[in-house]
Amino acid sequence: xxxxxxxxxxxxxxxxxxxxxxxxxxxxxxxxxxxxxxxxxxxxxxxxxxxxxxxxxxxxxxxxxxxxxxxxxxxxxxxxxxxxxxxxxxxxxxxxxxxxxxxxxxxxxxxxxxxxxxxxxxxxxxxxxxxxxxxxxxxxxxxxxxxx
Amino acid sequence: xxxxxxxxxxxxxxxxxxxxxxxxxxxxxxxxxxxxxxxxxxxxxxxxxxxxxxxxxxxxxxxxxxxxxxxxxxxxxxxxxxxxxxxxxxxxxxxxxxxxxxxxxxxxxxxxxxxxxxxx
Numbered sequence: 001x002x003x004x005x006x007x008x009x010x011x012x013x014x015x016x017x018x019x020x021x022x023x024x025x026x027x028x029x030x031x032x033x034x035x036x037x038x039x040x041x042x043x044x045x046x047x048x049x050x051x052x053x054x055x056x057x058x059x060x061x062x063x064x065x066x067x068x069x070x071x072x073x074x075x076x077x078x079x080x081x082x083x084x085x086x087x088x089x090x091x092x093x094x095x096x097x098x099x100x101x102x103x104x105x106x107x108x109x110x111x112x113x114x115x116x117x118x119x120x121x122x123x124x125x126x127x128x129x130x131x132x133x134x135x136x137x138x139x140x141x142x143x144x145x146x147x148x
Numbered sequence: 149x150x151x152x153x154x155x156x157x158x159x160x161x162x163x164x165x166x167x168x169x170x171x172x173x174x175x176x177x178x179x180x181x182x183x184x185x186x187x188x189x190x191x192x193x194x195x196x197x198x199x200x201x202x203x204x205x206x207x208x209x210x211x212x213x214x215x216x217x218x219x220x221x222x223x224x225x226x227x228x229x230x231x232x233x234x235x236x237x238x239x240x241x242x243x244x245x246x247x248x249x250x251x252x253x254x255x256x257x258x259x260x261x262x263x264x265x266x267x268x
Contacts, residue, residue, distance in 0.1 A: 020253030021163055071159040073166070083159070090157040093204070094252045097231025105236055109204055111156075 002051075005102045010130040010141045013098045014057075017091060018134070022070040032133040036060070036140055041084065042119045043092030047100055049107030053145040054121050055096035057088065061116075063137035064088055085114045095141060123147055149176045149267050152196035154187045154213065155229070156205040160252075164200060164229060171256035173263065184208025188216060196224060198266050200250075203230035203237070211244055218245050225266045229254065 005013075011031065018029050041064040043057045059067065068087035069076040089112035100109050113119065121144060129142040151168065155161045165178050179196065181187035183205040190196075199217075201210040208216070214226050228241050233251035241249045248262040 017253050020255070068159070072162060086157050087159050090160050093157075094231040097233070097252065100232055101234040101237075105234060109232060111204060111206060 007130045034138040043088035045096035046110040051103040149197040155202040171259045184213035
């Protein structure tokens with residue numbers, strides 16, 4: 001039986017990334033369902049091999065800006081779009097790489113993609129999702145798998 | 149000592165540099181490259197004493213860089229700093245000639261554990 005990381009696993013990994021590099025206060029990130037705006041920022045890495053699918057991280061534009069500001073250690077007002085793309089891509093890569101380590105291998109992890117809005121990978125379905133809130137802004141992390 | 153940080157993410161290069169300073173390596177010179185190809189140029193121009201390299205990068209991956217360096221005769225201590233840290237990845241890294249693999253996210257202590265023996 002193949003183990004698929006649980007929603008709790010996704011939360012633990014996301015928390016580890018967040019508390020290590022973005023926000024030293026663990027209470028800043030809470031489990032909470034919310035509405036994701038249509039102009040969300042989506043970071044995604046793809047897996048191909050023994051497990052084929054993707055790991056997506058979605059957050060509101062203010063959360064993406066604050067995440068980039070935290071990674072770069074700069075003021076949120078001075079964050080550029082390039083820095084948002086770099087930051088969200090790297091966060092998706094860190095979360096995705098750690099999720100990959102829990103999945104059956106060998107698989108190859110792609111370079112990250114970052115878009116504004118919804119990103120859909122044809123032929124895949126969401127198998128896990130955790131909905132979080134960071135600084136009162138929505139942050140969703142999900143695991144997708146190629147439909148058999 | 150000169151430490152080369154290779155990562156296509158500018159944010160991650162900054163975080164690695166910041167963490168190295170927190171780990172007590174602020175007296176060392178930190179230089180950067182944005183991918184494997186760039187790192188090859190940097191090594192040729194100003195050889196570092198140790199390389200800290202991402203695994204997954206455009207143009208030339210970390211593993212391809214390590215192979216190219218070893219093929220060219222460079223024996224610079226080389227370690228991966230990557231989000232992928234499964235036992236298989238660690239085995240592949242060591243087999244290719246890496247000295248260590250640091251998993252992202254990391255702490256200053258993670259770098260001290262692997263760099264103190266190299267930079268002492």
